[in-house]
Amino acid sequence: MATIIRQYPxxxxxxxxxxxxxxxxxxxxxxxGETPKRYxxxxxxxxxxxxxxxxxxxxxxxxxxTFDPAPAAAEDPHPAQAALxxxxxxxxxxxxxxxxxxxxxxxxxxxxxxxxxxxxxxxxGFAPALAFRTGDGRLMIGGAAPEVPT
Numbered sequence: 692m693a694t695i696i697r698q699y700p701x702x703x704x705x706x707x708x709x710x711x712x713x714x715x716x717x718x719x720x721x722x723x724g725e726t727p728k729r730y731x732x733x734x735x736x737x738x739x740x741x742x743x744x745x746x747x748x749x750x751x752x753x754x755x756x757t758f759d760p761a762p763a764a765a766e767d768p769h770p771a772q773a774a775l776x777x778x779x780x781x782x783x784x785x786x787x788x789x790x791x792x793x794x795x796x797x798x799x800x801x802x803x804x805x806x807x808x809x810x811x812x813x814x815x816g817f818a819p820a821l822a823f824r825t826g827d828g829r830l831m832i833g834g835a836a837p838e839v840p841t
Contacts, residue, residue, distance in 0.1 A: 698724040705758045707732060707751060709740045716740070722756060723748065731757050737762045743753035794835075 702721035709716055718740075720732040729734065729750040732744045743749065798807045804822055807830050811819045820834030 692742065696726050697823075703758060705730075705732070705756045707734075708755050708794065709738075711740055717757075719759075720756070722758070727749065728753060732756065737783065747832075758807070779818075795831055795833035797825075798830040799831070800830070802830055804830065 699722065702723055702820045703724045705720050706717035708718045709718065719735040720733050721735060722730050724731045729752055731748060731750055734745055734747045734749075736745050737743065737808070738747075741747075741749075796811060798810075807822065808819060811832055817834070819832045822830065822832040824830055
């Protein structure tokens with residue numbers, strides 16, 4: 692039986708990484724403690740590759756676990772992007788345009804691509820680079836603002 696060297700006062704949120712036929716898959720776990728070579732983890736949800744139910748406690752190698760950042764310390768993965776959803780208010784306020792900043796606008800399913808491109812161009816003065824429909828039918832349109840010489 693492994694001797695617990697360090698018991699954490701509160702569980703740390705992490706991911707247990709397992710290799711499967713689909714590649715490397717991360718499963719959420721709570722890290723309860725550690726030994727010199729292993730972490731003691733508790734499964735947050737069912738882990739099919741190990742057939743562990745939620746709440747199962749096991750020792751896993753140190754290299755198989757990564758730690759998630761604390762919610763307060765989590766950063767925006769796309770800090771240079773702004774998003775505005777116009778599905779509820781087509782005449783809504785737009786964020787200020789900044790050079791090089793990505794801008795995405797969302798339109799209701801009834802809006803056509805031509806109408807969305809025209810509204811985007813009229814409001815921002817440049818043509819959008821990309822447009823796509825989301826799973827619920829909304830139209831997302833956007834691109835990066837052109838660089839303005841200073």
